[in-house]
Amino acid sequence: MAEPSPPPAASFQDRIDALVGSPMGSGTPNVAPDPVNQPMIRHWAAAFEDSNPAYVDPEFAESSRFAGIVAPPLMLQTWTMATPMITGIKGRGGAPLPSNDRSPLTVFDDAGFVGTLASNSEFEIHRYLRLGETVSARTVIESISSEKTTRIGVGHFVTWVTTYAVETGPGEPAEVVGIQRFRILKFKPGSAA
Amino acid sequence: MSHRRTLTLADVSVGDALPELVIDMMATVVVAGAIATRDFMPVHHDRDYANAQGSPEIFMNILSDTAYCSRFVTDWAGPEAIVRSLKIRLGGPAYANTTLTYTGSVTTVDALDSGEADVEVTFQAVNEYGQHVSGTMVINLPAG
Numbered sequence: 001m002a003e004p005s006p007p008p009a010a011s012f013q014d015r016i017d018a019l020v021g022s023p024m025g026s027g028t029p030n031v032a033p034d035p036v037n038q039p040m041i042r043h044w045a046a047a048f049e050d051s052n053p054a055y056v057d058p059e060f061a062e063s064s065r066f067a068g069i070v071a072p073p074l075m076l077q078t079w080t081m082a083t084p085m086i087t088g089i090k091g092r093g094g095a096p097l098p099s100n101d102r103s104p105l106t107v108f109d110d111a112g113f114v115g116t117l118a119s120n121s122e123f124e125i126h127r128y129l130r131l132g133e134t135v136s137a138r139t140v141i142e143s144i145s146s147e148k149t150t151r152i153g154v155g156h157f158v159t160w161v162t163t164y165a166v167e168t169g170p171g172e173p174a175e176v177v178g179i180q181r182f183r184i185l186k187f188k189p190g191s192a193a
Numbered sequence: 194m195s196h197r198r199t200l201t202l203a204d205v206s207v208g209d210a211l212p213e214l215v216i217d218m219m220a221t222v223v224v225a226g227a228i229a230t231r232d233f234m235p236v237h238h239d240r241d242y243a244n245a246q247g248s249p250e251i252f253m254n255i256l257s258d259t260a261y262c263s264r265f266v267t268d269w270a271g272p273e274a275i276v277r278s279l280k281i282r283l284g285g286p287a288y289a290n291t292t293l294t295y296t297g298s299v300t301t302v303d304a305l306d307s308g309e310a311d312v313e314v315t316f317q318a319v320n321e322y323g324q325h326v327s328g329t330m331v332i333n334l335p336a337g
Contacts, residue, residue, distance in 0.1 A: 043229050044229045044230070044260070046225075046229070047225040047226050047228070047229035047230075047257075047260075048226060048229070048257070048260045048261060048264055049264075050260070050263075050264040050267075050268075051268075052264075052267055052272045053196050053272050054272045054273065057196075060196055060272070064272065064273050065273050065275075065335050066273070072260070072263065073263060073275075073276040074256075074259040074260050074262070074263040074276065074279065075230075075260070077230070077256055077259075078229075078230045078231055078256060081230065081231035081232060081256075082231075083231075084231075084233040086233065089233060089235065090235055090239075090242060094233070094234035094235050094236065096233060118255060118283050119282065119283060120280070120281065120282050120283065121255055121258075121259060121279075121280075121281050121283070122278070122279065122280040122281070123259065123278060123279045123280075124277070124278050125275075125276050125277055125278065125279075128275070
């Protein structure tokens with residue numbers, strides 16, 4: 001039986017086109033290890049010295065337009081951050097957990113775009129979270145720009161979109177509570193004009 | 194305990210400047226923000242690690258950035274202002290042992306039929322190295 005001929009090598013452009021719509025990480029939703037809770041909110045508010053009573057004062061919150069304690073809106077991303085394995089974190093370049101998953105972005109590194117610079121973060125807050133709600137997050141690559149010449153070198157802007165949702169009940173669809181777009185530049189170091 | 198009143202439509206006009214927010218970016222501030230947002234990347238708490246990565250100091254993580262942006266706007270607007278959206282563009286890092294100063298002003302005011310108002314604030318934060326972050330936030334103010 002003849003060996004099947006190998007498929008033609010995909011071009012770099014084909015490979016980055018194929019990334020659009022694909023998940024970052026495992027593809028399964030990342031579920032917060034703990035529901036929205038007062039101790040973590042209090043810790044957050046203390047760290048940023050944010051004295052908003054809607055986050056920590058039940059009496060104020062009940063009488064406010066929120067009708068109860070709400071989580072700080074920009075704490076949204078915090079709930080689904082991975083619980084880290086501290087041992088070995090330096091050797092993993094700061095990655096919270098060991099992973100066998102190959103990042104989809106290695107396509108860029110393989111083509112020489114080894115630099116990474118965070119560029120933009122955008123949130124749409126659909127509603128505030130309440131105590132007891134459990135957040136999940138699903139992230140997919142939304143768009144990849146054509147090659148751009150920037151101040152720090154040539155590269156591609158990569159945008160991924162994370163949809164944050166809470167479960168509303170057995171058999172009910174999850175309710176989307178917020179959307180985050182995050183944009184990085186994958187660039188070739190030393191290629192600045 | 195009394196709390197500050199939240200602004201309403203009658204209180205805001207395009208061009209109004211927000212009170213400055215000045216953060217003394219001590220290492221403690223950088224570390225407190227990173228851990229409160231559950232970000233354990235060593236560049237946000239370990240200066241030796243940051244130095245080895247080519248940074249002169251540890252620096253603030255992005256989740257802390259968005260936290261300070263919301264505090265800057267809601268400290269001004271009041272506790273019942275509702276954040277609808279935030280868009281930031283990142284500049285240079287907010288290194289420890291610098292001072293980060295947020296300034297901003299009202300750029301749009303939309304009166305809603307409900308009596309509420311959607312207000313856009315355009316802001317920036319700078320430190321000794323230059324621009325750290327710039328962006329816009331839209332908040333909803335309650336009916337007066």
